[in-house]
Amino acid sequence: MTVPVLSAKGVSIEYRTTPVVRAVRDVSLTLHRGEILGLAGESGCGKTTFAYGLTRLLKSPAVLTSGEVLFHDRVGGDVDVAALDGEALRAFRWDKVSMVFQGAMNSLNPVITVRAQIDDVLTTHRPGMSRAERAGRAAELLGLVGVDPARLDSYAHQLSGGMRQRVMIAMALALNPQVMIMDEPTTALDVVVQRGILREIMRLREQFGFAVVFITHDLPLLLEISDRIAVMLEGEIVELDTAENIYERPQHAYTRRLLESFPSLVGERGGFVRSGAAAGESGTGHAPGSDADAGPGAAPADSADSAADTTIEGTA
Numbered sequence: 152m153t154v155p156v157l158s159a160k161g162v163s164i165e166y167r168t169t170p171v172v173r174a175v176r177d178v179s180l181t182l183h184r185g186e187i188l189g190l191a192g193e194s195g196c197g198k199t200t201f202a203y204g205l206t207r208l209l210k211s212p213a214v215l216t217s218g219e220v221l222f223h224d225r226v227g228g229d230v231d232v233a234a235l236d237g238e239a240l241r242a243f244r245w246d247k248v249s250m251v252f253q254g255a256m257n258s259l260n261p262v263i264t265v266r267a268q269i270d271d272v273l274t275t276h277r278p279g280m281s282r283a284e285r286a287g288r289a290a291e292l293l294g295l296v297g298v299d300p301a302r303l304d305s306y307a308h309q310l311s312g313g314m315r316q317r318v319m320i321a322m323a324l325a326l327n328p329q330v331m332i333m334d335e336p337t338t339a340l341d342v343v344v345q346r347g348i349l350r351e352i353m354r355l356r357e358q359f360g361f362a363v364v365f366i367t368h369d370l371p372l373l374l375e376i377s378d379r380i381a382v383m384l385e386g387e388i389v390e391l392d393t394a395e396n397i398y399e400r401p402q403h404a405y406t407r408r409l410l411e412s413f414p415s416l417v418g419e420r421g422g423f424v425r426s427g428a429a430a431g432e433s434g435t436g437h438a439p440g441s442d443a444d445a446g447p448g449a450a451p452a453d454s455a456d457s458a459a460d461t462t463i464e465g466t467a
């Protein structure tokens with residue numbers, strides 16, 4: 152049984168520059184509750200613009216020229232995202248849909264502790280929580296993403312890139328969103344740390360049932376973690392199917408080219424795609440190929456990974 156949680160219908164987005172860039176062209180897709188939907192495609196094909204369109208984060212000169220985005224709330228019916236403003240839009244972005252984006256501009260605030268930042272989100276959006284409840288929740292959130300709660304009193308510069316990334320994911324989880332949109336969330340991290348974080352995301356997805364739109368140009372990674380994959384080319388979705396079908400039976404010439412551009416996929420290591428039995432809403436989220444890696448929390452949280460350039464959009 153698939154139940155929609157977010158759907159885009161005929162979404163087109165332009166950058167009103169000279170010349171005009173038609174970055175997203177008539178894109179329709181439905182995200183189902185609890186699924187991981189991968190969005191693949193080469194740099195510049197419009198993935199990030201589309202993600203911004205889904206969450207109403209487009210800024211001039213970007214304009215949504217047609218289409219609609221509907222959020223199918225677990226309680227309270229459908230929400231037309233384009234019609235939200237002010238408080239309702241702010242609440243939507245943290246409460247219903249949260250985002251983890253690549254980009255240095257809005258990374259963790261350097262002058263306040265991790266505790267203060269998580270507390271800020273909870274104070275703003277959960278005014279009924281007591282101080283003790285907020286403290287408990289902050290510690291719980293760090294625990295969920297495999298960071299020692301003692302780190303609550305750290306500042307961003309005292310954390311490794313991987314830990315900062317986990318803290319950002321913890322903040323994105325703070326209000327139990329129904330959807331998480333992750334745009335290249337681990338690209339800046341080394342492979343071992345990246346693996347640990349991805350595993351954590353998949354485990355949390357199993358635990359809390361949120362859906363994920365996972366954006367990356369890294370198709371092998373998407374094959375491993377996604378239930379379904381949408382392939383984007385020049386602003387259009389040219390193919391959308393289960394990860395297994397994308398890998399085993401790609402229909403579009405561009406999908407085939409994309410697969411061939413990763414030699415590891417066509418060599419003997421190519422058998423790691425999730426099988427149909429593991430995919431879907433009740434999937435285990437366990438990729439056969441990840442057996443070589445240790446279990447949850449395996450990534451050394453304190454490892455000297457490279458600096459993460461990732462951030463959660465929006466402010467509490």
Ligand SMILES: Nc1ncnc2c1ncn2[C@@H]1O[C@H](COP(=O)(O)OP(=O)(O)OP(=O)(O)O)[C@@H](O)[C@H]1O
Nearest residue numbers: 166168172174193194195196197198199200201368
């Ligand atoms: N502010 C802007 N003004 C004009 N054109 C833009 C702007 N931002 C993005 N574009 C153009 O829109 C198109 C889609 O860009 P977008 O960043 O959404 O692609 P992407 O698939 O996310 O790429 P990447 O993987 O490199 O982030 C590209 O042609 C890009 O040059």
